[in-house]
Amino acid sequence: MNYSNVNNSLVIRHQTEQLCIEPWGKDSLRVRATRYMNFTGRNWALSEEVSTKQSSVEITINGNESATIQNGRIRAKVNAAGVLSFFRDDKLFLREYYRNYFGTECGESCCLKIVGRDYKPIIGGDYALTVRFESNDGEKLFGMGQYQQAYLDLKGCILELAQRNSQVSIPFAISSLGYGFLWNNPAIGKASFGKNYTEWRAEAAKEMDYWITVGDTPAQIVEHYTAVTGHAPALPQGLLGLWQCKLRYRTQEEVLTVARKYQELGIPLDVIVIDFFHWTRQGDWKFDSEYWPDPKAMCDELHSMGIKVVVSVWPTVDRKSENFNEMFERGLLICTERGSIQTYDFQGDCLTIDVTNPEAREYIWEKCQKNYCDYGIDMFWLDNAEPDYAVYDFDNYRYALGCALEVNNIYPQMYAKAFCDGLTKLGREKEMLHLVRSAWAGSQKYSTLVWSGDVPSTFESLRDQLYGGLNIGLAGIPWWTTDIGGFMTDDVDDPAFKELLVRWFEFAVYCPILRMHGDRGPHNIPPLSNKEYGGGSLFTGQPNELWSYGEMAFTIMKKQLDIRLSLKPYIEKLMIEASENGAPLMRTMFYEFPEDERCWELMDQYMFGGEYLVAPILYPGKFERNVYLPAGTWKNLIDHKEYSGGQTMNCQAPLEAIPVFQRMN
Secondary structure (H helix, E strand, O other): OEEEEEOOEEEEEEOOEEEEEEEOOOOEEEEEEEOOOOOOOOOOOOOOOOOOOOOOEEEEEEOOOEEEEEEOOEEEEEOOOOOEEEEEOOEEEEEEOOEOOOOOOOOOOHHHOEOOEEEEEOOOOOEEEEEEEEOOOOOOEEEEEEOOOOOOOOOOOEEEEOOEOOEEEEEEEEEOOOEEEEEOOOOOEEEEEOOOEEEEEEEEEOOEEEEEEEOOOHHHHHHHHHHHHOOOOOOOOOOOOEEEOOOOOOOHHHHHHHHHHHHHOOOOOOEEEEOOOOOOOOOOOOOOOOOOOOHHHHHHHHHHOOOEEEEEEOOEEEOOOOOHHHHHHOOOEOEEOOOOOOOEOOOOOEEEEOOOOHHHHHHHHHHHHHHOHHHOOOEEEEOOOOOOOOOOOHHHEEEOOEEHHHHHHHHHHHHHHHHHHHHHHOOOHHHOOEEEOOOOOOHHHHOEEEEOOOOEOOHHHHHHHHHHHHHHHHOOOOOEEOOOOOOEEOOOOOHHHHHHHHHHHHHHOOOOOEEEOOEEOOOOOOOOOOOOOOHHHOOOOOOOOHHHHOHHHHHHHHHHHHHHHHOHHHHHHHHHHHHHHOOOOEEOHHHHOOOOHHHHOOOOOEEEOOOEEEOOOOOOOOOEEEEEEOOOEEEEOOOOOEEEOOEEEEEEOOOOOOOEEEEOO
């Protein structure tokens, strides 16, 4: 084992492996290893400049036996077997899982021949990489993006590291032991947080790369993480009220009719969204002139009402699109390794633009600038951003950046980057927001508003969205939203759905963005055209405006919207905080009260910023629930009485309101 200090980094060479541990931000270390001669030089999510002042870094080499590197409060030790251990204030919190012949320091059963860093060669390619760590009894783990499951604490979970519709893989975990861990690798893989050991796997990689930090609180850990991966920018003005959307407004006149009615009713509308197939074919990236004859006049009228306009953009390109041949010849589309070149099959024979290619990013932006921005479109809805594949056979796709197995998870980040770069060139960087159906580590810096995807209209799904929204906030994404009521509804007249819609709306009032959307059944509305293609031939859902569900639902949602509007100044302050230190708007209870052990156990209530405790109703037919109040004085916004903290209360929850408490001190 050869240890050396190279430019204030600890470098270890042993046989064919090179290991590098270097200071990377406050109380943080970056760890890389490779069997190639050199590292790739790719920083992936670690995109931000870190301080060059490393006066607190200490490297100690003990001959050929061991070496340590310390950066502030974190220290890494490498022993003679190359096994890594990590310490916070000299207390061990993480160690590689090693069961080999060399010594007994790292556990019993040394004849198992299991090592912490395991490279499996891929014939003709790189390596499948597995990295293992000892598990800590009693540890809780959070973050990792958004998964559709009924767990907030991820300890014991196996998570696929892959992007899918409604699954957002952001491989950053926060531990109750006071550390954060970023798997700095966009490869398809798996994270297994087992009771016996933790395992990170990449299906294809040229090197191991992870980043680790320590802090006293989850807030400190998130602050360290966003300092090296990027902060969300300041949110543009005028977006914190109601967003109106449905699947789907088919014509310019439909959009204007809805906006005019909101105006007539005196209900402020901040944003209206134009969904998919306002185009003729996927990949045209322009309005179908038959149904959208004057987009500029439409935008002008909406702007005169104080309404911003969002338009949907898909990365899929139909072979019959006017842009297909040029893009195909220029190599701007994702390739398949075998079989058909098709990658997507919804309403067409489609390929997908390769946004890991800078030339492809410029191409899609140029089309969208000409066909949308120049008409007055304010923002973009970057749908199908995983990208959505007809079949998730990741080993069959190849990008300019590499095979999908190696780089796929960064795709949604590059998709948003294309529009950030384009709008920045126009001098509109302070106006940017992109509604995106996926994200990766660092996506927050690209003005990404993640929504939770095409989820079912069920109370079970509502619970999943709560857990997903809290965990994605801990993974660095402060801008998050859902389809109120869920996306997939069979019957809008079902009283059970109306109950769900109201409860979901009440929850959404205390989310970063309040957005009506959904595919409302039944699908019995005749198409506008008998053509075999285009938006006129495609189905649409039932109306989805506030007044669409009867007087009772309308009255409740209107009152809840008034609450939301009264909170705008408060939410603006939260957005500023997010841009400064990465703080999520939706916060787990332990984020605000890390010293309260009870708060580490709570899954079904949360803090909206530091002032409001929100206890959504997550089951049908429930009109009361228990709420835990941490230390302090709390005002119940239903009965307007004040209560002392340190107790669990049974609270009334009529259909008109969910329990919300304001923190008074």
